[in-house]
Amino acid sequence: AQSVTQLDSQVPVFEEAPVELRCNYSSSVSVYLFWYVQYPNQGLQLLLKYLSGSTLVKGINGFEAEFNKSQTSFHLRKPSVHISDTAEYFCAVSPSGGSGNTGKLIFGQGTTLQVKP
């Protein structure tokens, strides 16, 4: 079984400041890792994903994340945030390989990023 823990439920930050949203996961099998963003009253949008290879993954809107296998973490970072980044951010995992490769996403509880002027 897999589980995802997002360590902060809310992260307030000032505009143009850097931000890190933390995500840890637990799984007995290999997983793919994802970050999704949900703007108010909208569906989820993929920011970035890690499948294999380089542990530093770059996504849309200037976000990047680093996969750390030893710490089972996949933290999301942005060097300078904008007001428009205010949203809910979800970390997710999906079992990889064999019968596990179904696309099923297991989500964390979400982190609300509040960017203040």
Next chain:
Amino acid sequence: DSGVTQTPKHLITATGQRVTLRCSPRSGDLSVYWYQQSLDQGLQFLIQYYNGEERAKGNILERFSAQQFPDLHSELNLSSLELGDSALYFCASSVGRGPRTDTQYFGPGTRLTVL
């Protein structure tokens, strides 16, 4: 706009009733996924269909059922509704079976309120 459409946008009903939520995937996508988002449970995977066949099952209650039709649209049927079924139900679609080569695109959701 993700290209995934969901109807209706809002649904208000009473306990014990049955409702049907509809999802039309993006053109060319063969997989459809259903997720439930509620305040206490968060975002939970319910079920996946690929080209008409059930591919994966998550925490879907026996009172809930889904199907994918030959034109690839999908319906999620919720019966004997309880107050706790009030939630936002998302549909997502992707080209293939899994995340290795494709991305899930989410619809805007159907907000279900059970009174």
